[in-house]
Each structure stands twice: as C-alpha cells, then as structure tokens.
Amino acid sequence: MKEQEIRNREAFVHYLRLVREDIANYFPDSEQFRTAPCPACGALEHTAEFAKAGFEYVACRACSTLFVNPRPAAAPLREFYLRSPSSRYWVEGFFLPVAEARREKIFRPRARQIAGQLPALARETIGDIGAGFGLFLEELRILWPHARMIAIEPSAEMAAICRSKAIEVLETTVEDLEGQESRFGLLTAFELLEHLYQPRALVEKAWRLLRPGGRLLATTLNGQGFDIQVLWEQSKSVFPPHHLNFLNPRALAGLCESAGFVVEEVSTPGQLDWDIVEGAIANDSATTDRIWRLLARNGSERCKREFQAWLSRHGLSSHMRILARKP
Ligand SMILES: [Zn+2]
Numbered sequence: 001m002k003e004q005e006i007r008n009r010e011a012f013v014h015y016l017r018l019v020r021e022d023i024a025n026y027f028p029d030s031e032q033f034r035t036a037p038c039p040a041c042g043a044l045e046h047t048a049e050f051a052k053a054g055f056e057y058v059a060c061r062a063c064s065t066l067f068v069n070p071r072p073a074a075a076p077l078r079e080f081y082l083r084s085p086s087s088r089y090w091v092e093g094f095f096l097p098v099a100e101a102r103r104e105k106i107f108r109p110r111a112r113q114i115a116g117q118l119p120a121l122a123r124e125t126i127g128d129i130g131a132g133f134g135l136f137l138e139e140l141r142i143l144w145p146h147a148r149m150i151a152i153e154p155s156a157e158m159a160a161i162c163r164s165k166a167i168e169v170l171e172t173t174v175e176d177l178e179g180q181e182s183r184f185g186l187l188t189a190f191e192l193l194e195h196l197y198q199p200r201a202l203v204e205k206a207w208r209l210l211r212p213g214g215r216l217l218a219t220t221l222n223g224q225g226f227d228i229q230v231l232w233e234q235s236k237s238v239f240p241p242h243h244l245n246f247l248n249p250r251a252l253a254g255l256c257e258s259a260g261f262v263v264e265e266v267s268t269p270g271q272l273d274w275d276i277v278e279g280a281i282a283n284d285s286a287t288t289d290r291i292w293r294l295l296a297r298n299g300s301e302r303c304k305r306e307f308q309a310w311l312s313r314h315g316l317s318s319h320m321r322i323l324a325r326k327p
Contacts, residue, residue: 003275006102009283011094016239018086023053026072026080027241030054033070039199039244040065040251041258050233055240057233063251066223068244074197077241078173081195082155091157095133103135110190111139117323118215124185127152127209129174129202130192134162141167150184152177174209175201182211193220193252194243203259210326216261217323224248225318226273226311227280234286236276237318249315252322261324267312270319274308 003009027033037044038060046058049066058069072080081087095102115122122144128137131151141149151162151169159171170177174189175198187206193199206216221228221237223246228235237243247255249266256263278296280286295304311317 001105001271001275003272003279006098006105008094008098009279011097012236015086015089015094016236018089019239019242020053022080022084022086023241026076026084027054030070033072035070036067036197038063038065039067039196040247040255042200052233052238053240057238057240060251063254064224064248065251066228066238066246068240071197071244072241077197078154080241099133099135103139107135108139111136111143114186114188114217115140115143118186121147121185121215123147124214125150125183126186127170127184127188129187129189129206131162131167131169132158134158134165134167136188136190137162137167138165174205177205177209181208184209185211185214187214187216189216189218191219191221193218193247194245196245199245199247200255200259203255203261207259207261207326212326214326215264215323216256216326217321218252219319219321220252221246222248222268222270222315222318222320224316225268225270225320226316227276228318230277230288230292231280231286234280234284236280247320249320252320256322256324260326262327263322263324265323266315266320267322268315268317268320269312270317271308271312272319273311273317274304276318278304 041060041063043060043062045061047061049057049059055068057066059066123146125148127150129152131137131153134151137149137151149167151167152174153159153162153169153171154173159169162169187210196202228237253263253266277292281288281293281296
C-alpha cells in the first residue's frame with residue numbers, strides 16, 4: 001500500500017492549512033488550556049519536546065507517551081470536531097474521494113482479519129466507536145450476517161449516512177452512552193484514541209459496555225513508530241489539535257490493563273512508515289539523517305519493502321493495534 005492511495009497529498013495539505021485557520025478561531029487563547037496528566041499512565045512528570053501551531057508537545061517521563069500539554073478543554077475540542085470548516089473538509093474534500101479506496105485497502109482487510117481472529121463473536125452485538133461512514137461495519141456485516149452491528153457516532157451527518165446503510169446508530173459519544181452496560185461482545189475504535197481529551201475515559205467506558213469475555217479492539221498512532229520518530233515535529237501526523245496523544249505499545253497495554261483488561265495482542269501492522277518518510281523527503285524537503293535520504297535515493301523497492309516489514313514486526317510502525325479482553 002502507498003500513502004497516496006489512501007491519502008491524497010494535495011487534499012491533506014489543504015486540510016492542514018484549514019486546521020491552522022480553525023485553531024485561530026476555535027482556540028484563540030492558550031491561557032484557557034488546561035494542564036493534564038499523561039493520558040496513558042496518569043503520571044505528572046514530563047519533558048518538553050517541541051511546539052507546533054501554538055500547542056506544546058511533551059513526553060511522559062514514565063511511559064514516553066507524547067502528548068499535547070496543556071490542552072484545550074473537552075467541550076471546545078468537541079465543537080471543533082463537529083463543526084469546524086477543517087473537520088467538514090476532512091469529510092467532504094479529503095475522505096469521500098478516497099472512501100472506496102479506503103474500503104478496499106483498509107476496512108475490508110480489517111474486517112476479514114477480525115472475523116478470522118474472533119470467530120466466536122460472529123453472532124454477538126458489535127459496536128464501532130466513531131463509526132464515521134460505517135465502512136467497517138458494512139464490511140463486517142458481509143462476513144458476520146448474524147451479528148448485530150451498532151455504530152456509535154456523535155456526528156449527525158455521519159449518523160445519517162450509517163442509517164442510510166441500514167446500520168443501527170447510537171448518536172452520541174461513547175463517553176455519554178448510558179444504559180448499555182455489558183451489552184457488547186466486541187467494541188472497535190479505529191484511529192480514535194489519538195484525538196481524545198481523555199483516552200482513559202473511553203477505555204474505562206468500553207470495559208463497562210462489554211460483557212465478560214468481550215473484546216476491545218483499537219488502533220491508534222504509535223509515537224515510537226518510524227515515520228513519527230524520524231520526522232518528529234515535521235510529521236504531518238503530529239498536528240494539533242486533532243492528534244493530541246501518541247501512545248506506544250507499552251503505554252497502550254498499560255492503559256488497558258489498568259482499566260481491567262487482559263491484553264491479548266499489541267502489534268504495529270502499519271505499512272506506510274517508509275512511504276511517508278520518503279514522501280516527506282521528496283515533497284516537503286524534510287530534514288532527516290543522511291541514511292534515510294540515501295535509502296530514499298538509492299534503495300531498491302525490495303529493500304524498502306523488507307525494511308517496512310521489519311518495522312512492523314518489531315513494534316516500530318506508527319500504526320498500532322491492540323486487542324484486549326474483559327475477564
Ligand atoms: Zn505516561
């Protein structure tokens with residue numbers, strides 16, 4: 001898979017420009033930001049790393065999670081996500097044109113992997129937290145026709161799109177969901193934890209919503225992944241306020257365990273790290289160590305492919321996945 005297949009570079013650059021404009025309108029006064037403990041382990045000690053677009057990123061001294069601190073309060077963040085021009089463009093200008101490519105490259109393989117990995121859940125109630133267009137549930141429904149699929153989605157527009165596909169919707173954030181305790185056999189949260197004011201609140205709520213033996217499956221960004229480590233503050237993934245938290249395999253496992261889960265798998269199955277770094281060198285004149293410029297210039301396709309596979313295998317891709325069981 002290549003970055004350009006699922007993320008049009010020009011549309012993404014335009015989106016980031018809109019985000020910068022929205023920051024001035026939605027978060028005009030950083031005096032209003034609040035200091036927060038580490039979103040993964042709760043520790044208070046951290047080290048300053050860099051500033052970007054008016055936000056400070058720090059690294060937790062206990063678990064190395066990279067996070068925005070101080071950060072905007074939860075309410076303005078939610079306003080930003082639901083109504084800002086950049087969020088709207090993300091849906092209409094960025095995501096929609098590549099939605100079918102994403103279905104094929106991301107959501108269908110994801111559904112197949114989960115159906116293969118957790119066949120015992122095929123007749124259960126499945127909830128997708130932040131379901132968006134419902135692509136994942138649509139794909140899983142084909143494989144698990146007897147499961148009950150529920151989209152948990154706070155955006156009215158996205159919720160309407162899910163309903164148009166005959167997917168049941170709970171139109172709220174998972175944190176505000178009431179009266180659904182011990183209902184779900186599987187909850188999924190794809191690319192969500194990095195956006196949240198309090199990832200811990202989501203993990204703890206998921207634990208309560210799952211029946212004993214139920215699974216939480218989440219993907220998020222790994223701050224110890226290759227492209228983020230190499231590009232650091234130059235990384236387009238590191239962009240406030242939409243990406244606030246960059247956990248890592250150990251920190252994510254610790255967060256789930258502290259909420260009562262048994263972690264069954266933490267992996268980094270990402271495929272795009274090298275392509276992202278190569279793209280940043282070629283298109284954005286990113287500053288990197290010589291070795292990566294050499295590889296970008298002279299490396300064979302096979303060399304790059306094998307390097308990416310090695311990164312993924314050893315917990316060093318920036319795309320991270322966790323599967324955790326409620327005992
Ligand atoms: Zn920490």
